[in-house]
Amino acid sequence: MTPTALPRRRLLGAALAAALLAACDTPPAPPLAQYNATVISDPAFGRDFRLKDPQGRERSLADWRGKVVLVFFGYTQCPDACPTALSRAAAVMKLLGADADKVQVLFVSLDPERDTPALLSEYVPSFDPRFLGLYTTPEATPGVAADFKVFYRRNPGATPSTYTIDHSVTTYTYNRRGQLRLLIGHDSLPEQVAADLRQLLQE
Amino acid sequence: MFRRPLSPLLAALCFGLAGLAQAQVNVTTPWVRATTPAQKATGAFMQLQSPSDTALVSASSPVAGVVEIHEMAMNNNVMSMRRIPKLDLPAKISVELKPGSYHIMLMDLKQQVKAGDKVPLTLVFEDAKKQQQKLDVQAEARELTAMPASGHHHH
Numbered sequence: 001m002t003p004t005a006l007p008r009r010r011l012l013g014a015a016l017a018a019a020l021l022a023a024c025d026t027p028p029a030p031p032l033a034q035y036n037a038t039v040i041s042d043p044a045f046g047r048d049f050r051l052k053d054p055q056g057r058e059r060s061l062a063d064w065r066g067k068v069v070l071v072f073f074g075y076t077q078c079p080d081a082c083p084t085a086l087s088r089a090a091a092v093m094k095l096l097g098a099d100a101d102k103v104q105v106l107f108v109s110l111d112p113e114r115d116t117p118a119l120l121s122e123y124v125p126s127f128d129p130r131f132l133g134l135y136t137t138p139e140a141t142p143g144v145a146a147d148f149k150v151f152y153r154r155n156p157g158a159t160p161s162t163y164t165i166d167h168s169v170t171t172y173t174y175n176r177r178g179q180l181r182l183l184i185g186h187d188s189l190p191e192q193v194a195a196d197l198r199q200l201l202q203e
Numbered sequence: 204m205f206r207r208p209l210s211p212l213l214a215a216l217c218f219g220l221a222g223l224a225q226a227q228v229n230v231t232t233p234w235v236r237a238t239t240p241a242q243k244a245t246g247a248f249m250q251l252q253s254p255s256d257t258a259l260v261s262a263s264s265p266v267a268g269v270v271e272i273h274e275m276a277m278n279n280n281v282m283s284m285r286r287i288p289k290l291d292l293p294a295k296i297s298v299e300l301k302p303g304s305y306h307i308m309l310m311d312l313k314q315q316v317k318a319g320d321k322v323p324l325t326l327v328f329e330d331a332k333k334q335q336q337k338l339d340v341q342a343e344a345r346e347l348t349a350m351p352a353s354g355h356h357h358h
Contacts, residue, residue, distance in 0.1 A: 077310070079246030080275045080302045081282040083236060087348045119241040126239050126347050151281050158286075161243070162269045162310040166283035185280055 035199065036192035037173065037182040046071075046148045046172050046180045051108060051134035054121035059134060061178050064104045068200050069174040070184075073150045073167060075111035076123045081169045081186065082107075086127040089171075091190035092197065093128050100130070102176070102201055109135040110145065110152045110167055148172060175203045226254035228292065228328050233342035235309065236349060237318040245316055246273075246306040247324060247342050251290075252297045257330040258289040264324050268311030275304060284308075292328070320344040 048061045049071075061069065070089060074082035086107065093100040107124045109115035112135045115123075120133030136144055145152055152167035173182035173196070181200060184193055233249035251259065262270045271286045290305055292298050300306050307324070309316075316322060321341040328336045 076242055077244035078282075078284075079236060079244060079273075079306055079308055080284070081277075083347060083349075084302050090348055114243070116241070119239070122239040122241055155284070155286075157310065158269050158271065159311065162271075164273070164284045164286075164308075166281060168280055169277070169282045170280050186277060186282070 035182060035196050036188060037184040037196050039182060040180060043180055048178075049108070049134075049144055049147065051136050051144065052117075053132055053134055054117040056117065061174065064174075065178055066176050067102050067104045068176060068197055069178075070103065070105045070197075071108060071148075071172040071174075072106070072169075073108045073110050073145065073148065073152070074169075075109055075165050075167070076115050076119055077111065078165070081167075083127075085169060085171065085186065086124070086131065088188070088190050088193065089131065090128040092193045093130065095190055095194035096197060099198060099201060103197060105131045107131060107133045108144065109133065110141060110150070110165055112136065112138050112141055114161070173197070173200065175200050177203075228253040228257065228326070228336065228338060230326070230338065230340050231297075233324065233340045234349070235316055235320075235322045235342045235344045237320070237344045237347050238312065238316045239347065240315045242315070243312050244308065244310045245312065246302070246308055247322070248300045248302065248306055249340070249342065250297050250299050251292055253292040253294060253328070255294045255330065256292070257328045257336070258291045259326060260289045260329045260335075261327045262307050262324055263327075264309055264322060266313055266316060266322055267309035268313065269309075270324075271308045271310070273306050273308045275302075275306065277303070289329070316344045318344050318346045 050058060050060050053059050072085050074085065076082070089105045093103065096103060105128065109120060115135060117135070120135060124131045124133035150168045152165055155164045155166065157163040169186040171184035172180055173184055175181045181203070182196060229252045231250040233247065235247045236245045238245050259272060262272065264270055272290050274285050274287050276283050290298065322344055324340050324342050326338045326340060328338065
């Protein structure tokens, strides 16, 4: 305990007392959910998508109604951020135990030229067999990214096949009614994400 | 092609001569992220410490057509990756190549890298006097799902 801890605790106590007094005057509000991730409500972006799964089936958000859905954009040649995000998602699934069956993780390719359906179907489930890779044509990919306000940019490489891609690493998280609710940052820990998802499952 | 078997005596001799000319860069826990069969790129990570000022200027590996030194940076939740011409290694400072920071990018992979494989890497260092030093290391391939924070496998 530092010497400053006591006054701070007193302040907290005062704040709590004030809150309790205020609570007597007003009808009790439902407890505000406390999330680690950034909470958003009815945003104009990321409302839905039309993509293909590796089997070539058209998929949209409604396919997973009733589940919490996590959407991450990336590319399979990414050596760093993408495997880190997918590994974290896999760790979160383990932490969730039985609740993991109410969660769907989707990986959307920003690199359909190199991320073939075959590659997506082997790469994405290698983190967790329940994870699904999605893609669309090279022509339609920029529009999907724009719909989600996902920034990405190609950097030319030493050879035509070795370009890299700078991209947003936010995980878009939907509640069971298909509403975008949480933006999970790259630095989040599996425990924090699991706690958020458990809470989101109650919404 | 890259790995000629050296007799232990010759290896020791080379090692000794290199030691006389230039102090050796110390490479700790080199590892490569394993790939799935169709993946064409992956990253190599390690800690480097040099007794004197030098820089990592290039790398090569028989498993990859193109090998580059990259820096990863995170700005406003955007990951950017840049090829850098060299990675400075100030004397006696441990520089870590790790997810979220620097890595050696292996591209145009010629084969799948499986967890447990030993991936040969040749690192080239160059000091201020343009003296080059080559170092062969064996990087252990860790599971695709290896997390950055720890050096341990996940089960």
